Amino acid sequence: MIKASVILTFFISLTTNITLAQKSKGGGVLKVGNFRHYVDYFNKMEDENIAQAIPNAQSWDWMKANIPLFECPQQNFEEMWYYRWWTLRKHLKQTDQGYVFTEFLVKRNYADKYNLIASALGHHIYEARWLHDNKYLTDYLNVWYRGNEGKPMKKLRGFSSWNIYAMYNRYLVNSDSAWLMNMLPDLEADYAAWENEKRLRNGLFWNTDVKDAMEETISGGRREQNARPTINSYMYGNAMALARMETMAGNKAKTQLYSLKADTIKQLFQQYLWNAKDTFFETRKTAGDTMANVREEIGFIPWYFNLPDAGYEAAWKKITDESGFFAPFGLTTAERNHPQFRTHGCCKCEWDGAVWPYATAQTMTAMANLMNNYQQNVVNDSVYFRLMELYVESQYYRGRPYIGEYLDEKTGYWLKGDQERSRYYNHSTYNDLIITGLVGLRPRADNIIEVNPLIPANEWNWFCLDNVLYHGKKVTIIWDKDGTKYKKGKGFSVWVNGKKVASAATLQKVTGNL
Known part of the structure; x- marks a missing residue:
């Protein structure tokens, strides 16, 4: 029965991925090639002493196929966007049971099999739910909940977690109800175990x-x-x-x-x-x-x-x-x-x-x-x-993009910055904050698209979030104060598969139909 459920999950996910790919055809605004220079720079600024499933040499091709695009006039926000996708990719690891995300690139003696650590799993789900290919996160969650001979990994509950909540919020992005329903018995058992233990x-x-x-x-x-x-x-x-x-x-x-x-x-x-x-x-x-x-x-x-x-x-x-x-x-x-x-x-x-x-x-x-x-x-x-x-400004070390464990609140100095374990520490979100907070795409279960930007009107004259795969459709969100940057009209607008579904003259909450 366990093997059958795993096979069923695989085919459900495969079918969903194909369906999403078919539905996602639509026009975009940003040219992906305009952002390659970031990845070229990131690749050159380090010696790649640890490579996992997607090495640096393949990072740009992987990013082109998987990530939304973001452009804004504040260069460090934009640079950090591509840096954080680039670093997330570093943590993809191929196992005999599929892909997983690590927290540390170096091995930790308290980790589970495949060097997995559950403490930031909720963050991993929130960030990776925006990748175009569902297989990475689906594999990862299947390993955590069924990778121990059909049972959860031994250290799934090693740290407090909001995994179940995060998995539901992933569904609000990809609409893959079949996979979520297939996982429901596992999640019920997980919740009951927490009640029994804590x-x-x-x-x-x-x-x-x-x-x-x-x-x-x-x-x-x-x-x-x-x-x-x-x-x-x-x-x-x-x-x-x-x-x-x-x-x-x-x-x-x-x-x-x-x-x-x-x-x-x-x-x-x-x-x-x-x-x-x-x-x-x-x-x-x-x-x-x-x-x-x-x-x-x-x-x-x-x-x-x-x-x-x-x-x-x-x-x-x-x-x-x-x-x-x-x-x-x-x-x-x-x-x-x-x-x-x-x-x-x-x-x-x-x-x-x-x-x-x-x-x-x-x-x-x-x-x-x-x-x-x-x-x-x-x-x-x-x-x-x-x-x-401040969050963006803190993610630099010696003038270069950097994400580590923790830092001094007054100087910005990374307290473990010279330790290999701290480099590319995968224990937070950034791009999800840009999408759902700053730009304001608020995931929901119905067919209404809701966008509520949290950007003061006098900060940016323009920005664009493009190539966002949401409910199987390509979403583009544009702010162009005078209409000269993107030639799509003045003001704030939301586009689904190349069709404008909502707009306003100012940066404000808008809704439209998917």
Whole structure:
């Protein structure tokens, strides 16, 4: 039965890929050759001492076949776009069970088979869901959930995860319901295992900070089994995703079951993890059942999953506070004015204040959700844009594009920048933030295309996101203030397979029919 299900998944995915390719025929605006110079530069700026499935020499051909195109007047945003696709490709590894994505290029002794590590799997799904060829991510997820003689890999639950939620959000991009339904029993079993292993008596979930992929925090420790905003937000998101999948499958009873599970987590989360004194979601210490009384960046994660009810938005006031989380090179992982900020020493992966791209990506995704899905006046597109600028500016090292583990919040110095393990560290998103946040393509299940850019009107006179494969169609999003750049008319417009489906005179939310 296991082999049959794997074969079925393969043919479902193959059929879907063919169907998507047939549907995706449509005109584009940007010329792919105009961006090759980035890849030529990236290839020349390093000695390729580690090559996996797609070596540097094949990187441009792979990118041409797989990635959306992006052009804007702020060159570092554009350069980083192509750099992050180039680095993601480095982590593709061919195995006897198909393709997988690694987190480190170098081997880690705590990794699973094929050097797999589950801590950033949610990030991998969000970023790779925009690749045109579904096989890379489909293979990867099949290996994680069925690669151990038909069973999950041994270390699938080695770290807190929002994998189930991310897989549903992948479906919102590629519309491959058949594959998702085929995976549903595996995801139900995964959720039940988390409940069995990590649920506290009060109904919340616990983990140690290191198994949250966030070691040496101010709020916890490597052995402290605390109720943290991370794992509880993830489990809420996973339950919500399962409820939606069960609706797709026509399972009314299970839809209700997972909806109730999600609602229970939400109520407990808001009851036990909201610190009214700090106006922030914080870790609750299991020992003594008390708040940790420290604002950490993980307090923004609930909005990644649209978890909080209205009324908690005041937490976001700290995002622009220099004594809070706002630092010269990005968002700190703990509040800067806390007495224990950056007190754990250096360079053993401390989450007591330094800037981690892993956390930045989560916070920026959460902020885009806040701005799209909540009525609030705490943050606006100028805040979002400035924080994206800092995120881009931080991803350089000695004048060259670089993505590593973590960095000093004041100098921008990569704290493990000279270690081989830190190079091309695949534990965050960037391109997904450009697509869904900055440019504003908001994935959804129906046939409405929704675009809500978070770019202040006075920042860019033009930009184009092109060749985006969404619901099996090619999407192009254009901002051309005076109409002279792309010759497609003045203003903001959305095109599907070469046909304009939505437009506006200014940068604003628009919707159209796919």
